[in-house]
Amino acid sequence: MTHAEPDPLPLGRRLWHQTWPMAIGVLALLGFQLVDSAFIARLGTAPLAAQSFTFPLSFLIIGIQVGLGIAIAALVSRALGAGETARVRRLGSLVLLVGTATIALLAVxxxxxxxxxxxxxxxDAAGRELIRDYWGPQLLAAWLGAVLYFGYSLFRAHGNTRLPGSLMVATSLINLVLDPLLIFGVGAWPGLGLPGAAWATVLAFTSGLVVLGWRLAGTDWLAVSGLGREVRVSLRPFAGIAGPAMVSQLMPPLAALLAISVVARLGEPQVAAWGLASRLETLSLMVVLALTMSLPPWLGRCYGAGDWEQVHRLMRLALGVVVVWQLALGGVMAAMAPWVALMLSGTPEVQGELAVLIRFLLPSYAALGVCMLVVSAGNALGWPLRAMLMSGARLFVFYLPCLWLGAWLGGLTGLAMGAAxxxxxxxxTAWQVLRRILASPRRCPAKTA
Structure with missing residues (x-):
């Protein structure tokens, strides 16, 4: 019996039902991060630049947690596709234990x-002083967010995208309410300034963890026995997925570190604008990010059941959605760039630089989305090494060299053109790689026991 696709709905509707809760959740989560930066921009260019310097390290934490989440979602979904329910429970417990400890050590x-x-x-020294007050609560928020993400991974692997999506919305709304209160204060309370944004996120994620823990307690997805044996059995396949996946996910933070060092040479307003553009990038990629969360567990179940025809259909549909959506959104945002920049920043010098970044970068995210989806699918379908190499090529063969050359030739405008x-x-390149892989059945990995 095939466990991968019991749902009788047409493929497009099933993909929509799996993806829309995550899309709304991602929109809410990334939206509050953008609003975070917009509030901080009202404090001045220096606090916004200080926050922007922390983004690459925050992305580093997210990269490791996503790499672990990809591996566990792949193994759990494959085990579900093969009907191995006892193993699914053991894997669920392991990801919560190992993931929580790993991110805690990284934060320290x-x-x-x-x-x-x-x-x-x-x-500079003044910027590092601002960062120090912000970095402690921000690391705590990052750790709480990682624990939430591991819980979300379990629900997604079991086909439940609604709870993660709902909790993303709820925690985002809590953060949105707390942000102005903790940053600017209310009444006699003077507010915390830049650190207030991080403490708002801490409180929001803590509330989400309470709900997530309550819901997990009502499932039979976790086990307390047999974990040692499962570690021995699953260590090699887990490392085979998690290793390349984490390397793939760590490449963007490394690239972001290199990119911010290039932007820093252009000046503080450029760093502030780049930070806002980074927040806007993740928000504009909400559909892509939602698909990278909802699609891999589905692909993993197809992998476990040996249903490669469904894999082809899913990838064609998902890639079509990504290209059409990102081109439409990118065109609209590019046309509205001056007004978007005005809403996000209160400083004229930052507004002008941000508008330039929006015009060139937003339309290019259609191609970026294709690459992200191919990398995500590769991890789910047993091609982690190819996915890692594709991710590395995107950043270090294409993106960074073009960005550096553009900045050298034309300042911020050249940098934006080069990144695009x-x-x-x-x-x-990702599209060509995917076509070659899926066109040759002999290259497709065989179903594992």
Whole structure:
């Protein structure tokens, strides 16, 4: 009996039902992060630039948690597709334990090494002082967010995208309400300034964890026995997926570190504009990010059941959705760039630089989305090494060289044009790689026991 696709709905509707809760959740989650930066922009250019310097390290934490989440979602969904329910429970417990401990150790290390890291990135003494007050609660928020993400991964692997999507919306709304209160204060309360944004996120994620823990307690998805044996059995396949997946996910933070060091040479307003553009990038990619969350568990179940025809159909549909959506959104945002920049920043010098970034970068995210979807699918379908190489090529063969060359030739405008060209080249290459892989059945990995 095939466990992969019991739902009788047409493929497009099933993909929609799996993706829309995550899309709304991602929109809410990334929306509050953008609003975070918009509130901080009202504090001045220096606090916004200080927050922007922390983005690459925040992306580093997210990269590791996503790499672990990809591996566990792939193994759990394959086990579900093969009908191995007892193993599914053991894997669920392991991801919560190992993931929570791993991110905690990383957060402690980043706190201890903050001075040399931010100095190397180009932050001056005044900027590092602002960062220090913000970085402690931000690391705590990042750890709480990682624990939430691991819980979301379990629900997604079991085909439940509604609870993660709903909790993303709820925690985002809580953060949105708390942000102005903790940043600017209310009444006699003077507010915390930049650290207030991080404390708002801490409180929002804590409330989400309470609900998530309550819902997990009502399932039979976790086990307390047999974990040692499962570690021995699953260590190799887990490492085979998690290793390349984490390398793939760690490449963007590394690229972001290199990119911010290039932007820092252009000046503080450019760093502030780049930080806002980074927040806007993740928000504009909400559909792509939602698909990278909802599609891999589905592909993994097809993998476990050996249903490669469904894999082809799913990928064609998902890629079509990504290209059409991102081109339409990118065109509209590029046309509205001056007004979007005006809403996000209260500083004229930052507004002008941000408008330039929006015009060139937003339309290029159609190609970037194709590459992201191909990498995500590769991890779910047993091609983690190809996915890792594709992710590396996107950043270090296409994106960073084009970005650096553009900045050298034309300042911020050249940088924006170079980054857009890098995204375009990466998307075309990813599409060609996927076509070659799926066109040859002999290259498709065999079903595992």
């Amino acid at each position: 290390a980043l706190w201890g090494w903050q001075a040399p890291i931010f100095t190397r990135l180009g932050a 060209l890098g995204n375009l080249l990466a998307g075309i």
